[in-house]
Amino acid sequence: MVNSANKTGAAGISAEVRNLRKQFDGEPVLRGINLNVQPGEIFVIMGPSGSGKSVLLRHIIGLETPDSGEVFVGGKPVSDAVLSEFRLAMVFQSGALLNSFTVTENVGLYLTEHQTKSESEIKKIVAEKLELVGLTGHEDRLPSELSGGMKKRVAIARALVIEPQLMLYDEPTSELDPVMAATIGHEISRLRQRTGTTSIVVTHDRDLAFGIADRMALIHEGQIRCVGTPAEIRTQTDPIVNDFLNAEFSLKRKTKSL
């Protein structure tokens, strides 16, 4: 798709999920998920809380083993080897920062561990990403000294540093103010422009979803309820999809009618 200005020589890669099933303690969570995300695509997944979105992402990046079904990343079954062949990254819902490491150390972790760049380069990249998420001046803090949204932004910066070919975001904007949420949304599509990164974004934020998605899917009770472009999704007639997308706080109306 959009990978013309590819600096690092690493275009986005596809992700495919085939008939994925997973249960925890006999409780089915994913009941036959099928997904096909194209290289360079921004694919948004929405769905009610507890419907299995995070579990799905964990399968795509190989942190969980399916009960049945298959996951392919870049056309290959996901495994440790695939993780070292391609650059993948995930922004965890909880941030999952290393709590004994400072902000700088967390953000630079990938580069310092893989030692592909010099220390001064790493410093520069870290500073740049921190500025991007508006955290300049907090370099030496520990995660326990940050607010929830700040932690999330550090996690995003940490993932951006990887310049991944496939990036998974688990609710990247759930704890952010609208301005910062817009910045992050902008950055998700800018990352695609720069390096052709494929992004899978789990979110409850309808503005973000319709703003950045090439295609989107709605998960309901462990199954994909519908897939399509934002325009297609808007014109869906499925009542569950409509309820989900059009839910409003209706307190005002109720009080008026009293």
Next chain:
Amino acid sequence: MFYKDIGELLVLFWKTLQELPQAWRHRRKIFEQLFEIGNASLFMVGLLSLFIGGVLALQTGPVFKDRGVVSFVGGMVGLAMAKELGPVMMAILIAGRVGSAMAAEIGSMLIFQEIDALKTMNINPVRFLVLPRFVAIAIAMPCLVVLATLVGWMGGAIVSVANSEIALTFDGYFNSLKDMVGPLDMLNGSIKSLVFSQIIVFVSCHQGLNTRGGPRGVGRSVTKAVVNSIILILIADYFLTRIMIKW
């Protein structure tokens, strides 16, 4: 369950050995761990072995004196510290101070998904977490045990000289010690301490990496790490002694 744990321990041991060529690249983390270990244990090691040496002399001195072999106290304390009490007591102390910290740190990293995050960044948790601890404790333990042995000898010497029921001279004490304790005995203690250090690091890291549930699970992992380490240390101690008895 027991066999499964042992199997997993061996797998972890093997995986860590495979990462060993990477150790130099990760020297900073190794130094950090060495510092942690030293910081947590140096003072305790000194204090504990001073008193162990002292009490050994106190217990045996009067008995030896009754039988006219009071100078044997030196050799007795010397051998006991070098071959048995130095390695075993220090291993138990380190299991409590360092092993517990390893299990707690790795366990809490696991429940807070930090280890998942490492995996997604293609950072091998064994290399990142276990390797530096493995190398650091393998270096630190023999050194600490040599220190403990020396301090223990001093403790024995002080008591032998100061206690009026033993009333030995420093020369008498250390002559007998030199007479009975050779380099092989020190080597014996060092080998033991090296093995014990491996028991501590792998049992603790394994427990940490297998933490289930929340903070209570971390607590359980820590307890198991310490208890299992101590049990395995004492069992290994018997067999090591048995093997090295003819030296």
